[in-house]
Amino acid sequence: MSKIKITVWNEYRHERHNEEVKAIYPDGIHMAIANYLNTQEDMEATTAVLDEPEHGLTEEVLEQTDVLLWWGHLAHNEVSDEVVERVRQKVLDGMGLIVLHSGHNSKIFEALMGTNTGALKWRDDGEKERIWVIEPGHPIAKGLGEYIEIPKEEMYGERFEIPAPDELIFISWFEGGEVFRSGCCYKRGQGNIFYFRPGHETFPVYHQPEVLQVISNSVRWAAKSERVKVTYGRVAPLEPVH
Amino acid sequence: MSKIKITVWNEYRHERHNEEVKAIYPDGIHMAIANYLNTQEDMEATTAVLDEPEHGLTEEVLEQTDVLLWWGHLAHNEVSDEVVERVRQKVLDGMGLIVLHSGHNSKIFEALMGTNTGALKWRDDGEKERIWVIEPGHPIAKGLGEYIEIPKEEMYGERFEIPAPDELIFISWFEGGEVFRSGCCYKRGQGNIFYFRPGHETFPVYHQPEVLQVISNSVRWAAKSERVKVTYGRVAPLEPVH
Amino acid sequence: MSKIKITVWNEYRHERHNEEVKAIYPDGIHMAIANYLNTQEDMEATTAVLDEPEHGLTEEVLEQTDVLLWWGHLAHNEVSDEVVERVRQKVLDGMGLIVLHSGHNSKIFEALMGTNTGALKWRDDGEKERIWVIEPGHPIAKGLGEYIEIPKEEMYGERFEIPAPDELIFISWFEGGEVFRSGCCYKRGQGNIFYFRPGHETFPVYHQPEVLQVISNSVRWAAKSERVKVTYGRVAPLEPVH
Amino acid sequence: MSKIKITVWNEYRHERHNEEVKAIYPDGIHMAIANYLNTQEDMEATTAVLDEPEHGLTEEVLEQTDVLLWWGHLAHNEVSDEVVERVRQKVLDGMGLIVLHSGHNSKIFEALMGTNTGALKWRDDGEKERIWVIEPGHPIAKGLGEYIEIPKEEMYGERFEIPAPDELIFISWFEGGEVFRSGCCYKRGQGNIFYFRPGHETFPVYHQPEVLQVISNSVRWAAKSERVKVTYGRVAPLEPVH
Numbered sequence: 031m032s033k034i035k036i037t038v039w040n041e042y043r044h045e046r047h048n049e050e051v052k053a054i055y056p057d058g059i060h061m062a063i064a065n066y067l068n069t070q071e072d073m074e075a076t077t078a079v080l081d082e083p084e085h086g087l088t089e090e091v092l093e094q095t096d097v098l099l100w101w102g103h104l105a106h107n108e109v110s111d112e113v114v115e116r117v118r119q120k121v122l123d124g125m126g127l128i129v130l131h132s133g134h135n136s137k138i139f140e141a142l143m144g145t146n147t148g149a150l151k152w153r154d155d156g157e158k159e160r161i162w163v164i165e166p167g168h169p170i171a172k173g174l175g176e177y178i179e180i181p182k183e184e185m186y187g188e189r190f191e192i193p194a195p196d197e198l199i200f201i202s203w204f205e206g207g208e209v210f211r212s213g214c215c216y217k218r219g220q221g222n223i224f225y226f227r228p229g230h231e232t233f234p235v236y237h238q239p240e241v242l243q244v245i246s247n248s249v250r251w252a253a254k255s256e257r258v259k260v261t262y263g264r265v266a267p268l269e270p271v272h
Numbered sequence: 273m274s275k276i277k278i279t280v281w282n283e284y285r286h287e288r289h290n291e292e293v294k295a296i297y298p299d300g301i302h303m304a305i306a307n308y309l310n311t312q313e314d315m316e317a318t319t320a321v322l323d324e325p326e327h328g329l330t331e332e333v334l335e336q337t338d339v340l341l342w343w344g345h346l347a348h349n350e351v352s353d354e355v356v357e358r359v360r361q362k363v364l365d366g367m368g369l370i371v372l373h374s375g376h377n378s379k380i381f382e383a384l385m386g387t388n389t390g391a392l393k394w395r396d397d398g399e400k401e402r403i404w405v406i407e408p409g410h411p412i413a414k415g416l417g418e419y420i421e422i423p424k425e426e427m428y429g430e431r432f433e434i435p436a437p438d439e440l441i442f443i444s445w446f447e448g449g450e451v452f453r454s455g456c457c458y459k460r461g462q463g464n465i466f467y468f469r470p471g472h473e474t475f476p477v478y479h480q481p482e483v484l485q486v487i488s489n490s491v492r493w494a495a496k497s498e499r500v501k502v503t504y505g506r507v508a509p510l511e512p513v514h
Numbered sequence: 515m516s517k518i519k520i521t522v523w524n525e526y527r528h529e530r531h532n533e534e535v536k537a538i539y540p541d542g543i544h545m546a547i548a549n550y551l552n553t554q555e556d557m558e559a560t561t562a563v564l565d566e567p568e569h570g571l572t573e574e575v576l577e578q579t580d581v582l583l584w585w586g587h588l589a590h591n592e593v594s595d596e597v598v599e600r601v602r603q604k605v606l607d608g609m610g611l612i613v614l615h616s617g618h619n620s621k622i623f624e625a626l627m628g629t630n631t632g633a634l635k636w637r638d639d640g641e642k643e644r645i646w647v648i649e650p651g652h653p654i655a656k657g658l659g660e661y662i663e664i665p666k667e668e669m670y671g672e673r674f675e676i677p678a679p680d681e682l683i684f685i686s687w688f689e690g691g692e693v694f695r696s697g698c699c700y701k702r703g704q705g706n707i708f709y710f711r712p713g714h715e716t717f718p719v720y721h722q723p724e725v726l727q728v729i730s731n732s733v734r735w736a737a738k739s740e741r742v743k744v745t746y747g748r749v750a751p752l753e754p755v756h
Numbered sequence: 757m758s759k760i761k762i763t764v765w766n767e768y769r770h771e772r773h774n775e776e777v778k779a780i781y782p783d784g785i786h787m788a789i790a791n792y793l794n795t796q797e798d799m800e801a802t803t804a805v806l807d808e809p810e811h812g813l814t815e816e817v818l819e820q821t822d823v824l825l826w827w828g829h830l831a832h833n834e835v836s837d838e839v840v841e842r843v844r845q846k847v848l849d850g851m852g853l854i855v856l857h858s859g860h861n862s863k864i865f866e867a868l869m870g871t872n873t874g875a876l877k878w879r880d881d882g883e884k885e886r887i888w889v890i891e892p893g894h895p896i897a898k899g900l901g902e903y904i905e906i907p908k909e910e911m912y913g914e915r916f917e918i919p920a921p922d923e924l925i926f927i928s929w930f931e932g933g934e935v936f937r938s939g940c941c942y943k944r945g946q947g948n949i950f951y952f953r954p955g956h957e958t959f960p961v962y963h964q965p966e967v968l969q970v971i972s973n974s975v976r977w978a979a980k981s982e983r984v985k986v987t988y989g990r991v992a993p994l995e996p997v998h
């Protein structure tokens with residue numbers, strides 16, 4: 031069985047400029063996630079970051095990618111519109127996309143959703159988050175308990191301006207009194223998209239086993255597989271037209 | 273009761289340059305639809321066209337619009353990105369949007385859906401279309417029979433690259449052998465969006481009573497009403513955070 | 515304009531046998547809700563209770579009902595299967611149904627949903643509930659703020675075994691650490707169904723204005739209107755079959 | 757890798773009493789399907805029929821079943837309510853269910869959907885059906901072309917009284933002028949349910965490779981996997997309640 035080819039994309043700024051973040055992710059969030067994914071027998075992960083040419087997301091790289099993961103925060107606007115459009119077409123063509131945490135405000139997520147996905151409530155006081163499993167039969171929840179508890183996290187609160195998810199897998203409870211749709215599945219074109227909320231850079235969230243479990247589950251769920259070849263445009267009738 | 277304020281937008285090119293189309297819609301598709309809507313007691317319709325300044329869709333016009341209807345075909349690319357973004361924000365803020373026929377390929381519909389909404393099969397042989405009501409309890413189907421028959425229409429066939437509709441109201445059968453999701457409801461932000469398939473410019477489709485009935489039904493369904501005021505951004509906790 | 519005809523159904527046991535509950539709802543939960551609904555210009559509410567013949571839900575009563583509200587708790591099993599089936603057919607035929615609080619475990623809700631709708635977590639410690647508006651553009655949220663706070667309520671927690679709602683309007687946050695899908699819209703047959711979580715009998719929840727606002731909003735949303743007449747069974751072809 | 761354990765259930769009446777049907781399926785529809793599934797490396801199929809004790813669907817059989825297929829037509833009412841409820845609970849607990857053709861009117865499908873799933877239009881004139889793929893990226897469509905053509909089939913036409921599918925995969929075009937939602941995915945409890953339209957007993961539909969392909973695809977999609985263990989009932993708070 032061939033492996034799922036994954037590209038983990040990261041803005042990679044906090045980890046280079048902020049000592050607190052660097053202490054948690056010395057090689058960057060992308061490497062923490064890719065290293066974990068490479069422990070999975072059925073996966074093969076590489077990375078790409080903002081400051082590489084074409085942000086590391088050339089046509090060739092994307093052509094070899096079954097699932098793309100996306101983490102960004104400070105520099106969404108530095109991502110070129112051309113690369114965003116290239117990624118969007120690949121997703122519509124069947125590449126999986128996992129959008130993590132502050133990636134909700136990325137150009138690519140907004141372009142695929144059509145709404146102001148940056149619009150939500152937030153607070154970075156480092157409070158407790160409890161992520162409840164709403165769909166225990168879904169493959170993205172595989173291996174979890176009834177909830178995931180993250181001791182300290184940034185809060186994201188509703189109203190989150192997203193299209194109603196095709197499937198809602200997780201809802202978060204926050205110590206400070208808010209709730210959030212934390213695990214959202216979408217199908218767009220032939221691609222599968224999953225938004226997963228946790229992962230503020232100042233907390234070691236991507237070292238927590240249940241969070242990593244969700245990430246690898248979602249990669250398997252989103253993986254590009256053989257699709258039906260569809261044709262568009264003018265066609266001759268299949269039946270006689272009178 | 274105050275009336276629903278409607279702006280019917282039309283590209284208005286075919287009707288000026290093509291004698292066949294002019295014969296069917298001497299004042300343009302927009303006027304045919306607006307005149308009909310103005311026969312409804314609860315509606316007040318005006319029009320806007322591509323060749324007006326800002327395509328007739330200034331901030332002031334949109335501010336006074338509860339529901340915008342959109343017909344375009346030849347000149348989607350002449351619509352300015354700035355106006356598209358302005359309309360998109362109004363929809364997300366609660367303005368209703370009815371996208372008609374070839375408007376599927378408009379910038380505004382693609383921007384709100386996130387997919388390549390131009391991708392579908394088509395054929396303009398003037399064949400029979402039978403639009404089946406799938407959700408007979410939906411307000412958009414009010415007053416119809418079990419189906420609408422259009423004697424001669426352009427065919428649109430699946431696969432149509434749209435997000436799965438939040439509600440699917442109509443499915444079309446075509447003489448030449450295809451099917452199509454012809455009535456699709458979406459909620460995006462606080463706005464209601466309805467895509468309605470029929471309306472090729474060379475056939476008198478917008479003179480057919482059942483088609484007009486669907487249009488006025490959908491206007492009522494999509495009308496902007498009083499919404500919950502939502503705030504975004506950094507917030508203080510509602511409960512003590514430890 | 516004709517008024518919406520409402521029947522508020524209540525088990526009406528707690529209020530007769532428990533002094534604490536009687537003090538809050540001296541005439542029963544059904545009367546508290548019906549009295550409120552009768553203050554609305556466009557509504558006309560009557561009541562029915564378990565211990566009436568046929569539970570007060572005769573064919574004649576249902577025939578005159580646009581929207582039925584349902585509150586039950588102790589005696590779900592005393593509701594006759596025949597009446598449940600009669601109500602189910604009326605809903606499928608277009609009657610609206612609002613299921614309140616512990617009505618989640620009623621025979622009628624389970625019959626219409628197909629799942630074990632009694633399955634959820636609960637705790638009646640009288641804790642704070644904050645009901646967040648997830649869809650601020652939905653008519654059921656009209657007139658609300660960003661959330662409703664209920665000072666003391668019974669907790670219901672996920673996993674709640676329901677089909678994914680057609681529209682999810684509210685999510686609750688509970689002081690004790692749980693979340694819940696508290697406002698769920700369904701379309702079944704030609705009928706609209708809304709499940710609304712709050713309303714434990716030992717707290718004055720149905721005296722709280724925002725809760726009542728949601729109830730009247732949902733009645734308007736669910737109200738039976740003119741539907742498309744559908745025929746079933748063997749039919750002749752509409753086109754020649756070769 | 758362990759195989760998917762499948763039970764193919766069939767009413768098995770037509771094939772024993774009708775020579776025309778017997779000629780097509782000498783060992784019954786269930787054997788035709790099970791034999792095909794047993795050619796798949798990852799599957800292991802057995803059968804059960806109405807006239808066996810407990811219709812062949814004992815607790816033990818269901819306990820060993822990952823996916824159950826259901827074909828019935830003449831004798832829906834002979835299926836015992838006890839077995840229907842047993843199957844329903846297994847589906848809610850995670851067993852996959854594939855409902856075929858006239859199984860739309862079975863007790864088990866109606867019980868899980870909550871609507872009158874028997875309600876649809878039909879005609880058995882043996883006309884052409886063209887099943888269009890609406891979601892080409894879905895695993896149930898894997899390996900297909902843009903449509904499946906069945907030369908002679910019974911027609912089923914909309915309005916079909918089902919809940920809106922969680923995912924709509926196929927729409928059928930019929931020669932006689934109707935359309936139908938022919939491939940419908942549902943999640944109920946922890947189980948996956950797929951309704952697939954084709955399969956009238958007087959035509960050799962289950963010998964057609966594309967139809968069989970859809971059946972094996974749907975089995976893989978629906979297969980019971982490791983689920984999250986959920987607890988219900990009274991729970992202690994996870995956070996201090998004041």
